[in-house]
Amino acid sequence: MKILVCISHVPDTTSKINFTNDNTQFDSNGVQFVINPNDEFGLTRAMWFKEKQGASVDVINVGGPETEPTLRKALAIGADSAIRVNTAAKDGFQVAKQLAKVAGDGGYDLIIAGRESIDYNGGMVPGMLAALLGANFVNTCISLEVEGNDVKAIREIDGGKESVTTSLPLVIGAQKGLVEESDLKIPNMRGIMQARSKPLNVVEPDDVEVRTEAQKFEKPAPKGAVKLIDPDNLDELVNLLHNEAKVI
Secondary structure, X not given: OEEEEEOOEEEOOOOOOEEEOOOOEEEOOOOOEEEOHHHHHHHHHHHHHHHHHOOEEEEEEEOOHHHHHHHHHHHHHOOOEEEEEOOOOXXXXXXXXXXXXXXXXXXXXXXXXXXXXOOOOOOOHHHHHHHHHOOEEEEEEEEEEEEOOEEEEEEEEOOEEEEEEEEOOEEEEEOOOOOOHHHOOOOOHHHHHHHOOOXXXXXXXXXXXXXXXXXXXXXXXXXXXXOOOOOOOHHHHHHHHHHOOOOO
C-alpha cells in the first residue's frame, strides 16, 4: 500500500499571534512552527500501516523553504520521503489542486490529510482533494483499518459515531481519536540522523487560480476585568449574572 500524508506547517498553539501591514498579514517573527496536530494523528496511523503491513509512506506540504524543518520532522518520525510543492499556500482550492497533481502522478492508494489545520481552520482541502482525484472520502475519521483493497472506518458525527465500509483509493480527513495521544511519535536521535539522508523533493507548482483572499485579520477582543463581589451581596451578584454576563 502506498500512502501519502499531507502535512500543514502551523504555529504552535503556545505562540503569541500578531499581524502586520494594517492587520492584513500574519507576523511569523518569533513563532514556533509544528506539524498540524490533525496531520500528526494521520501520520502516526500511517506509521502503523508501515510497521504492520509494509506500506510506504510519503509526506507532502505546499509551502516555501521555511516549511522544510516540519517535513524533516515527519521524516524523522519515520516517513520514507518528503515532497514540497514550491509555492505559498494561499487558499484551500489552490492547495487541493497542487496536492491532487502530485497525488495523481504518484498513484497513491491512501491519502491522509488532517480534517482541518489549526491556523485557518478551513476544513476544505481533504474533501476537495478527494473530488479532484475521484477517490472515496471519509471525513472526521477516528478509526481506520485496511485489508487489501477493503477499508473499514469510523467517523465522528454529531451526537455519536458512524461506521462505514469503502475501498481504496481513499482520502480521509484525520482527527484526534485516529490514534491515542500516547501513541504519537517523538523523533529520536536515530530518526533525526536518518532524516538527513532521506529524499526531500521540491516540485514546481501548477498554475492554479486562487479563489479566496484574506482581506484583514482581527484578534479576539480582550477579556474584561474580573469583578469581585462581596459574598454577602448576593443581589449584586444575581444582577451582574443576569444583566452583564447574561447567563441567568
